[in-house]
Amino acid sequence: MRRPALAFLAGLSLLPAPAAAQDPAYRQFLARTDAAAPPPALAALQPLALDTLQGNARAESRCVPTGIALERLESATAVRVIAQSVRAGQIKNGWTFYGRAAGCPEPFLGHFMAARMADDSLRVFLVNEGETLANPSLMRDMGHLAALAAATVARRANPACDGADLSMGATRIVDRSRLGAYSHGAYFSGSWREAWTFRVCGRRIEVPVAFTADAQGGADYSVEGTAARILD
Numbered sequence: 001m002r003r004p005a006l007a008f009l010a011g012l013s014l015l016p017a018p019a020a021a022q023d024p025a026y027r028q029f030l031a032r033t034d035a036a037a038p039p040p041a042l043a044a045l046q047p048l049a050l051d052t053l054q055g056n057a058r059a060e061s062r063c064v065p066t067g068i069a070l071e072r073l074e075s076a077t078a079v080r081v082i083a084q085s086v087r088a089g090q091i092k093n094g095w096t097f098y099g100r101a102a103g104c105p106e107p108f109l110g111h112f113m114a115a116r117m118a119d120d121s122l123r124v125f126l127v128n129e130g131e132t133l134a135n136p137s138l139m140r141d142m143g144h145l146a147a148l149a150a151a152t153v154a155r156r157a158n159p160a161c162d163g164a165d166l167s168m169g170a171t172r173i174v175d176r177s178r179l180g181a182y183s184h185g186a187y188f189s190g191s192w193r194e195a196w197t198f199r200v201c202g203r204r205i206e207v208p209v210a211f212t213a214d215a216q217g218g219a220d221y222s223v224e225g226t227a228a229r230i231l232d
Helices: 024-036 042-059 080-087 136-157
Strands: 067-075 091-102 109-117 122-130 167-177 191-200 203-213 219-223
Touching: 024 080, 024 091, 042 067, 042 091, 042 109, 042 122, 080 091, 080 136, 122 136, 136 191, 136 203, 136 219
Parallel strands: 122 167
Antiparallel strands: 067 091, 091 109, 109 122, 167 191, 191 203, 203 219
16 A cells, blocks of 8 residues: 555656636636546445555555545546546546545555546546645656655665665645635645655655646646655
């Protein structure tokens, strides 16, 4: 459960960014997409999310959860990778949600993305552990920078650390400032800060990251590598 993967995102379309949220044609695209592919019931996503977590846990020889409670299903149509992939005909729509795993000693809150594929099947992917205001496209765009900052701190503490075992841990929201309305999976104004945790060479390292929303459903971002710190 500790190695969320965004690999599937890399295979989806990379078209130009969508128009600004104020653009009438873009608003029509969002409404049309949501009408054609409305959100699934959480009950339909529950076995897929549990299977995803169980598969990850078995692969990493971790405690295998026996259940999962889902919450906060939200549209992700404005998330860049979803909008692009809908336009490319690869998927019909996408959503995000959270799931709390049960049956293991350690609590686990997963942040998931679901996609209605072109053939109408549903697929569920674990995006990350913990809470975040960054949508899956943002996490894909800057995750490697945060990981590099964590590896740099680990090597500074132990020059023999090669970073081969680096994995992402939990994320948390630190603060937010004048965030605009949340629409279809994205903020279009405001800023926020998060702390992302990584595990590498026996250390747990926290990396501060900052985001400033743009008008297109994305955000400018920065990794505060000099403020990264070893937690244990």
